[in-house]
Amino acid sequence: MAEGAAAHGPGETPPKGNGAIGVLPILFALALFAAFLAALPTVSAGERLLWTIDWVPSLGIGFAFMVDGLSLTFALLISGIGTLVLLYSNSYLAGHPQYGRFALYLTSFMVAMLGLVLADDLIVLFVFWELTTITSYLLIGFSHETEKGRRNALQALFVTGAGALAFLAGLILLGFAAGTTRISDILAQGTAIHDHPLYLPILLLLLLGAFTKSAQVPFHFWLPNAMAAPTPVSAFLHSATMVKAGVYVMARVHPSMAGTDVWLWTLTIFGVITAVYASILALRQTDLKQSLAYTTLMALGTLTLFLGQESGYAMTAFATFLIVHSLYKAALFLVIGSVDHGAGTREADLLGGLGRAMPVTAIAAAVAAMSMAGFPPFLGFIGKELKYAGALAVASEPVLVAGGVLLANALMFAVAGIVAFRPFWRPAGGDLPRKPHEAPWPMLAGPVLLAALGALFGLNPDLLQVSLVNPTVLSLTGSENEVVELKLWAGVNLPLVLSIATFVLGLLFYLAHRPLRASLAGFFAAAPSLDRGWDGFMDALKRSAGAVTDIIQTGRMTDYFVATFATIAIGLAAAMGFRGLPSLDPAFGAVSWIDLALAGLILGGAALTAFTSSRIAAIAALGVVGIGTALVFIFFGAPDVAITQLMVEVLVVVLVAIVMLRLPRLDAAPNPFRPGHAGLAVAVGTVVTLALLAVLTAPLDRRLSDYFEATSWPEAFGRNIVNVILVDFRALDTFGEVAVVVVAALSAVALLRQGKAGGKGETK
Amino acid sequence: MNSVILRAGTRYLAGLLLLVSLFMLLRGHNEPGGGFIGGLIGATGFVLYAVACGTRDARAALRVAPETIAIAGLLIALGAGLAAALFGDDLFTGQWLFIGETEDDKGLPLSTVLVFDIGVYVAVFGSVLSLVFTMEEEV
Numbered sequence: 001m002a003e004g005a006a007a008h009g010p011g012e013t014p015p016k017g018n019g020a021i022g023v024l025p026i027l028f029a030l031a032l033f034a035a036f037l038a039a040l041p042t043v044s045a046g047e048r049l050l051w052t053i054d055w056v057p058s059l060g061i062g063f064a065f066m067v068d069g070l071s072l073t074f075a076l077l078i079s080g081i082g083t084l085v086l087l088y089s090n091s092y093l094a095g096h097p098q099y100g101r102f103a104l105y106l107t108s109f110m111v112a113m114l115g116l117v118l119a120d121d122l123i124v125l126f127v128f129w130e131l132t133t134i135t136s137y138l139l140i141g142f143s144h145e146t147e148k149g150r151r152n153a154l155q156a157l158f159v160t161g162a163g164a165l166a167f168l169a170g171l172i173l174l175g176f177a178a179g180t181t182r183i184s185d186i187l188a189q190g191t192a193i194h195d196h197p198l199y200l201p202i203l204l205l206l207l208l209g210a211f212t213k214s215a216q217v218p219f220h221f222w223l224p225n226a227m228a229a230p231t232p233v234s235a236f237l238h239s240a241t242m243v244k245a246g247v248y249v250m251a252r253v254h255p256s257m258a259g260t261d262v263w264l265w266t267l268t269i270f271g272v273i274t275a276v277y278a279s280i281l282a283l284r285q286t287d288l289k290q291s292l293a294y295t296t297l298m299a300l301g302t303l304t305l306f307l308g309q310e311s312g313y314a315m316t317a318f319a320t321f322l323i324v325h326s327l328y329k330a331a332l333f334l335v336i337g338s339v340d341h342g343a344g345t346r347e348a349d350l351l352g353g354l355g356r357a358m359p360v361t362a363i364a365a366a367v368a369a370m371s372m373a374g375f376p377p378f379l380g381f382i383g384k385e386l387k388y389a390g391a392l393a394v395a396s397e398p399v400l401v402a403g404g405v406l407l408a409n410a411l412m413f414a415v416a417g418i419v420a421f422r423p424f425w426r427p428a429g430g431d432l433p434r435k436p437h438e439a440p441w442p443m444l445a446g447p448v449l450l451a452a453l454g455a456l457f458g459l460n461p462d463l464l465q466v467s468l469v470n471p472t473v474l475s476l477t478g479s480e481n482e483v484v485e486l487k488l489w490a491g492v493n494l495p496l497v498l499s500i501a502t503f504v505l506g507l508l509f510y511l512a513h514r515p516l517r518a519s520l521a522g523f524f525a526a527a528p529s530l531d532r533g534w535d536g537f538m539d540a541l542k543r544s545a546g547a548v549t550d551i552i553q554t555g556r557m558t559d560y561f562v563a564t565f566a567t568i569a570i571g572l573a574a575a576m577g578f579r580g581l582p583s584l585d586p587a588f589g590a591v592s593w594i595d596l597a598l599a600g601l602i603l604g605g606a607a608l609t610a611f612t613s614s615r616i617a618a619i620a621a622l623g624v625v626g627i628g629t630a631l632v633f634i635f636f637g638a639p640d641v642a643i644t645q646l647m648v649e650v651l652v653v654v655l656v657a658i659v660m661l662r663l664p665r666l667d668a669a670p671n672p673f674r675p676g677h678a679g680l681a682v683a684v685g686t687v688v689t690l691a692l693l694a695v696l697t698a699p700l701d702r703r704l705s706d707y708f709e710a711t712s713w714p715e716a717f718g719r720n721i722v723n724v725i726l727v728d729f730r731a732l733d734t735f736g737e738v739a740v741v742v743v744a745a746l747s748a749v750a751l752l753r754q755g756k757a758g759g760k761g762e763t764k
Numbered sequence: 765m766n767s768v769i770l771r772a773g774t775r776y777l778a779g780l781l782l783l784v785s786l787f788m789l790l791r792g793h794n795e796p797g798g799g800f801i802g803g804l805i806g807a808t809g810f811v812l813y814a815v816a817c818g819t820r821d822a823r824a825a826l827r828v829a830p831e832t833i834a835i836a837g838l839l840i841a842l843g844a845g846l847a848a849a850l851f852g853d854d855l856f857t858g859q860w861l862f863i864g865e866t867e868d869d870k871g872l873p874l875s876t877v878l879v880f881d882i883g884v885y886v887a888v889f890g891s892v893l894s895l896v897f898t899m900e901e902e903v
Contacts, residue, residue, distance in 0.1 A: 086860070643796065720797070723793055726884075742837070742890070
């Protein structure tokens with residue numbers, strides 16, 4: 001799992017930097033962050049910024065964007081952490097041969113995420129949602145030369161992509177039910193959607209999308225696998241972005257959708273299960289990065305749990321914990337990247353004694369981890385107090401919910417110690433692959449700044465309250481009165497008691513984590529794994545696709561023709577059987593000798609084609625059939641069609657001759673009578689004849705012909721209606737057709753040249 | 765195919781076919797014809813030449829690779845369609861210029877529609893020749 005430039009040691013000269021391609025994305029992200037920061041005073045004052053340009057006005061869809069408390073909080077986290085992650089990556093992956101690609105993916109991902117949280121239109125929201133899916137796929141699969149990297153990227157793409165289909169259906173239904181795709185308009189309708197008959201389907205589809213994206217159990221398995229990405233990417237995906245997209249959407253629709261029993265119970269149950277299950281799994285890991293990955297799941301479960309509720313407590317807890325988690329999670333992931341970079345491993349049992357070699361990283365890690373564990377005076381403490389208050393405010397099952405949160409928090413406490421305390425302050429557990437060294441300043445900036453913010457906001461909660469928490473709660477509840485004041489010391493109350501219980505329980509988990517881990521590992525090795533189930537599912541899918549392909553694709557031209565013509569015969573026969581046979585009494589005019597002669601020509605050509613044993617004769621006879629058809633067009637007054645038919649016929653004869661004459665002689669092989677093929681030919685001929693007769697008996701609809709006859713000269717200055725339609729009335733269609741012709745010809749050329757590199761210009 | 769008679773005849777027939785194809789292209793707006801048909805007829809001229817004299821000579825006579833011609837045709841047609849935007853109309857709306865227009869005579873009509881049809885001609889011409897030449901060479 002050594003990544004990119006992590007492979008250079010302290011004694012060696014560090015590789016060259018990435019030049020402008022490394023610096024420009026940082027500046028871009030920083031500019032975005034500054035722009036959002038500039039909008040902060042306006043939004044903190046309770047205002048909403050809206051911005052729209054038309055996109056599909058006929059459907060009422062526009063590129064609409066909205067900056068309110070909720071979206072601005074996300075936007076600041078995304079662009080701020082994005083800046084620090086890009087700065088970090090520029091050193092972490094310094095000199096990586098594909099750094100340009102990496103920077104492009106990461107920047108695109110950041111922009112897609114920003115579009116997602118700022119979108120004020122359901123369709124625009126979906127477009128950005130899918131863009132995050134695609135760019136995260138590219139990021140997770142950045143180490144594409146490893147089998148594991150490719151598999152995990154595909155897994156993330158499929159799981160979130162499948163959820164996205166449900167999500168799209170939910171968004172369309174929501175737009176349909178609300179009568180508008182504009183999110184601000186939907187929010188303005190309040191909870192009117194509750195009474196709509198489509199409420200339940202909308203809710204379930206949206207939640208399916210959000211749960212897959214935010215990795216709720218049982219869709220959680222892709223997220224820890226997404227660790228295949230370089231560590232800065234994990235920091236970004238896990239802290240402020242990707243997985244928070246699902247949380248964001250649940251929060252966005254919260255004012256309209258929440259407040260029903262279905263919403264409450266679905267989110268509460270999935271949230272609690274995810275939080276507890278993930279905390280247990282986190283304790284099980286020995287890889288520090290994997291441990292942290294599971295604590296992300298725990299945070300997502302907790303956020304989902306809060307969004308299930310409606311009370312001001314829960315909403316304040318949501319807003320605060322969202323920010324707390326983003327800050328400490330990004331910091332800790334970056335710290336682990338630095339540890340990996342500096343010491344060459346992330347194995348918990350191996351690492352130790354890094355505090356002396358990497359003092360700054362160690363302190364940043366400690367501060368971030370104390371926020372994560374919920375120690376005062378850090379922001380995490382306030383977040384945790386609010387979590388308990390929020391959980392106790394859950395009207396339905398306060399004991400169950402608070403118990404779940406307590407267990408999850410205690411486990412988090414233990415994980416915080418394992419990840420950020422042990423590697424630095426205990427003696428080393430074994431020989432490190434590399435002599436540890438402190439990270440360069442760009443890799444320190446992120447962890448230090450993020451950890452410091454956690455401490456600053458903890459000591460000075462008003463700052464965060466006024467700027468971000470209040471506007472977010474306003475977005476969620478529609479009223480600032482609901483908000484709960486953030487306080488470091490709230491007096492001796494139940495949440496404080498629970499906090500102390502958390503510390504005690506957490507300490508016990510921490511001290512006993514090695515035996516615990518062993519027994520957990522035994523348990524989970526025996527239990528069925530969704531991740532293994534996924535592999536089985538994919539294998540079965542590929543096998544069945546292979547089996548179907550083997551049946552359908554025989555590689556024999558004859559089989560393909562049989563399938564094509566049998567489809568025509570059966571389809572037409574079924575249609576006629578279903579609709580009833582047409583009356584076989586078309587109004588024929590007098591049959592002239594010319595008609596008879598043409599019919600004889602075509603029939604004779606067809607018969608000769610079928611019965612001759614000379615290939616060149618068959619080709620020529622087929623040409624006779626085509627020319628006979630062209631003559632029919634001439635006699636019935638369609639010269640354009642006739643000329644085209646004639647030309648195509650000539651070219652087909654040339655092409656068929658080129659191919660056929662290279663084949664062995666027909667009479668070299670016996671040519672037995674094939675009753676099956678003969679029967680198929682007769683069947684196709686019969687149904688096509690019947691269909692043509694049916695067409696002739698129906699009255700001709702002349703509305704379009706009349707229109708073109710009337711307007712062709714006055715509007716398009718042409719008397720040849722066929723051509724005027726082609727080049728003027730329907731020019732766009734013609735352009736499309738010509739493009740198809742060109743692409744088909746070029747593809748055929750490419751296919752023919754395949755395997756004959758340098759065969760250009762070769763003549764026979 | 766090695767036939768002196770065919771080779772001798774092709775000299776005249778190929779030229780004649782090209783001439784007819786241009787005639788078909790230009791008269792297309794009012795009489796049977798048009799870019800598609802013209803392109804096919806023009807292509808048969810070179811196909812005949814290739815059958816009689818071989819694709820090496822046919823490619824040499826064409827001077828430009830047929831693939832390039834096909835793409836050029838597509839670009840010409842696209843340009844004619846996009847030109848409408850310069851006049852503030854929807855894409856692919858015909859733009860007309862009548863030189864020497866009088867009361868009852870339209871004079872010499874020039875239009876983006878004609879350019880579009882020329883693009884179709886060139887695209888079809890290039891596509892058919894790409895396919896036929898490659899088939900002849902590779903199969």
